[in-house]
Amino acid sequence: MSGDTTPTGTTPAAAQPTPADEPRPVFTRPLLVREGRRPLHVEPVDGTVLRPVASRPPLREYLRLLWDRRHFIVADARARVATSNSGTLLGRAWLVxxxxxxxxxxxxxxxLLLRSSRGIDNFIGYxxxxxxxxxxxxxTVSAGARSLIAGRSLVRSFSFPRASLPLATVARQTLAFVPTLVLLVVLVLLTRPAAEDTWTPPAELLSWRWLLVPVVLALQLALNLGLTLIAARATARVPDLAQVxxxxxxFWLYGSAVFFSFDRFIDHPTLLQVVELNPMFRVLDMVRDCMLYGQTPxxxxxxxxxxxxxxxxxLGTVFFWRGEESYGSV
Incomplete structure (x- = not known):
C-alpha cells in the first residue's frame, strides 16, 4: 500500500489547474509585506486603466490630441529656426x-549657358x-521624412501623437520660409520685364491678383503636410527611403518647370496636359500668373x-495614423 493519503478522485491544492481565462485578482487596499524585520508598503495598481505607450486612439481623438499640442509644435519650430544657423558667422542671413x-x-x-530663358518674359522673376x-x-518633405528617426528617443519614451514630429518639421520649414518670401516679393517688384525697354515702377506691378498668392501658398502648405506624413511613415519603416x-x-524639380518652360520641349498637346497635372507645376504657374503677368489663374x-x-x-493623415502603434520600434 502506498504512503499517499490523498483521497481517491481528488487533486492536491498545489496541483489544481487554474483556468487560463481566470482574471488576476486586483488588490483594492495596500499590502504590508515584510522583508526581514522591516515592513514594505506595496501600492496596488489597477491594470484596467493602463494603456500602451504606442496606443492608437480613434482618428477624431487623435486629431484633438494634435490640436492640444499646437503650442508645443509652434514653440519647437520657432526655437529650431532661431538656432538653425547659430554656428555660422552670418547666422539667420542664410535663411535668405x-x-x-x-x-x-x-x-x-x-x-546664360543653356539659353532656356528664350521666350519667357521676366525670366529672373520666373x-x-x-x-x-x-x-x-x-x-519640408526631405526633413519631415527623417522626423521620426531623429526623434526616436521621444517616440520610445513618451505617449503623444507621433504626428507632432512631422508637423513640427512642416511648421519649422514654413517659418523659415517667411524671410525668403519677403525677399521674393521685393525682388519681383524690382525686376524689370525683359521684353520692355524701360523700367516698370513697382507700384504698376501690383494688382488685386496678388491677394490670391496666400491662397495658393496655403494649398501648397497642405500639399507639403500630406507628403511629409506619407514620407515620415514610409521612412520610419524603411530608413533607407530617406535617400530615395x-x-x-x-526628379520632381526638373518636372515642375522651375527654370524652363515645357512649351519649348513638348509639342504633343496630350502629353503636355499630363505634365501639367503636376501639383508643383500648378503652384508655380499660378503664382507667376498673379505676380508677374497680371493674369487670374x-x-x-x-x-x-x-x-x-x-x-x-x-491620405497622409489616415496613412500616418494607421501606423501609430508601430513607431515605437523605429
Missing amino acids: LSPLLDAAVYLVIFG LLIGVFLFRLTSS VGVLMR TWESWAILTSWSVGLLV
Whole structure:
C-alpha cells in the first residue's frame, strides 16, 4: 500500500489547474509585506486603466490630441529656426542667402549657358518664384521624412501623437520660409520685364491678383503636410527611403518647370496636359500668373491643385495614423 493519503478522485491544492481565462485578482487596499524585520508598503495598481505607450486612439481623438499640442509644435519650430544657423558667422542671413545662391546657380546654367530663358518674359522673376517655392516643398518633405528617426528617443519614451514630429518639421520649414518670401516679393517688384525697354515702377506691378498668392501658398502648405506624413511613415519603416526621397525631389524639380518652360520641349498637346497635372507645376504657374503677368489663374488650375492638396492631406493623415502603434520600434 502506498504512503499517499490523498483521497481517491481528488487533486492536491498545489496541483489544481487554474483556468487560463481566470482574471488576476486586483488588490483594492495596500499590502504590508515584510522583508526581514522591516515592513514594505506595496501600492496596488489597477491594470484596467493602463494603456500602451504606442496606443492608437480613434482618428477624431487623435486629431484633438494634435490640436492640444499646437503650442508645443509652434514653440519647437520657432526655437529650431532661431538656432538653425547659430554656428555660422552670418547666422539667420542664410535663411535668405541659401535660396538666393541656388537661384544664382540656376540663372547662370539655364539662363546664360543653356539659353532656356528664350521666350519667357521676366525670366529672373520666373526663376526666382520657381526656385524659392519649390525649395520650400523639397526641404519640408526631405526633413519631415527623417522626423521620426531623429526623434526616436521621444517616440520610445513618451505617449503623444507621433504626428507632432512631422508637423513640427512642416511648421519649422514654413517659418523659415517667411524671410525668403519677403525677399521674393521685393525682388519681383524690382525686376524689370525683359521684353520692355524701360523700367516698370513697382507700384504698376501690383494688382488685386496678388491677394490670391496666400491662397495658393496655403494649398501648397497642405500639399507639403500630406507628403511629409506619407514620407515620415514610409521612412520610419524603411530608413533607407530617406535617400530615395532626395532623388525623387530632384526628379520632381526638373518636372515642375522651375527654370524652363515645357512649351519649348513638348509639342504633343496630350502629353503636355499630363505634365501639367503636376501639383508643383500648378503652384508655380499660378503664382507667376498673379505676380508677374497680371493674369487670374484658371479654374482648372484651382481644381487640380485643390484636389492634390486636399487629397494628399487626407491620405497622409489616415496613412500616418494607421501606423501609430508601430513607431515605437523605429
